[in-house]
Amino acid sequence: MTSAQISTQTSDQPEPPSITLPVHLRRIVLTGFMGSGKSTIGRLLAQQLGWEFLDLDAHIESRTGSTVPELFAQHGEAHFRQLESSALASALGRSSTVLALGGGTPESLTNRLLLEQTPGTLTIFLDATFETLFDRCVLQGPGDPVIARPVLADPDQARARFISRQPSYRRLARLTLDTETLSPDETTAMLLLSLEKVTLPSR
Numbered sequence: 683m684t685s686a687q688i689s690t691q692t693s694d695q696p697e698p699p700s701i702t703l704p705v706h707l708r709r710i711v712l713t714g715f716m717g718s719g720k721s722t723i724g725r726l727l728a729q730q731l732g733w734e735f736l737d738l739d740a741h742i743e744s745r746t747g748s749t750v751p752e753l754f755a756q757h758g759e760a761h762f763r764q765l766e767s768s769a770l771a772s773a774l775g776r777s778s779t780v781l782a783l784g785g786g787t788p789e790s791l792t793n794r795l796l797l798e799q800t801p802g803t804l805t806i807f808l809d810a811t812f813e814t815l816f817d818r819c820v821l822q823g824p825g826d827p828v829i830a831r832p833v834l835a836d837p838d839q840a841r842a843r844f845i846s847r848q849p850s851y852r853r854l855a856r857l858t859l860d861t862e863t864l865s866p867d868e869t870t871a872m873l874l875l876s877l878e879k880v881t882l883p884s885r
């Protein structure tokens with residue numbers, strides 16, 4: 683086991699508690715549907731652990747100079763998925779990193795194998811009902827949620843994707859957290875507590 687000091691908000695607070703991380707842990711990967719909080723919780727968790735945070739969509743956007751909706755509109759979803767796979771392969775080389783996937787990253791078998799077979803990788807599934815996730819995306823703002831997330835354009839198709847992806851999210855994850863009634867801060871706190879109980883194989 684290795685220890686991590688959880689960072690505090692201000693310098694006049696008491697000594698931060700330390701948590702014990704699984705010994706072989708190199709990176710934490712957040713998976714789940716759109717709106718499950720991967721990007722939000724990933725940033726909070728990385729702050730608390732004193733680790734780097736990497737958002738796969740933001741990484742693709744900075745590599746290409748285009749936004750995700752632009753990539754969908756100009757080159758189609760298949761092109762975006764290729765960029766996503768290559769970004770994932772490079773992101774999984776990082777250590778002491780919390781990585782937020784896109785909701786569709788686990789659709790690809792190649793991506794699932796990469797996630798399963800990269801040693802030191804702890805994948806966590808942030809779960810909630812489709813209705814809650816859809817509402818979170820609609821409320822997120824600014825701007826049109828469908829423009830921000832092209833896969834939400836047709837709600838029936840989005841629900842079908844949600845259903846078809848659930849088994850992959852579940853299978854990849856060593857830890858699943860139901861976030862239905864949790865705030866982002868509560869979700870982060872529960873994840874930190876759960877980390878102490880996780881064991882990871884050495885390879």
Ligand SMILES: Nc1ncnc2c1ncn2[C@@H]1O[C@H](COP(=O)(O)OP(=O)(O)O)[C@@H](O)[C@H]1O
Nearest residue numbers: 716717718719720721722818822861864865866
């Ligand atoms: N556990 C949660 N409870 C309530 N709202 C949340 C929760 N997690 C995320 N949100 C909100 O949902 C929206 C989508 O979160 P985001 O991190 O972008 O999700 P994802 O990256 O999984 O698509 C944000 O406005 C965020 O504040």
Ligand SMILES: O=C(O)C1=C[C@@H](OP(=O)(O)O)[C@@H](O)[C@H](O)C1
Nearest residue numbers: 715716739784785786831832833
């Ligand atoms: O579910 C999907 O297919 C997608 C989810 C998005 O990421 P978030 O899950 O972070 O919204 C983004 O990768 C893209 O719009 C496609």
Ligand SMILES: [Mg+2]
Nearest residue numbers: 720721782784
């Ligand atoms: Mg995201």
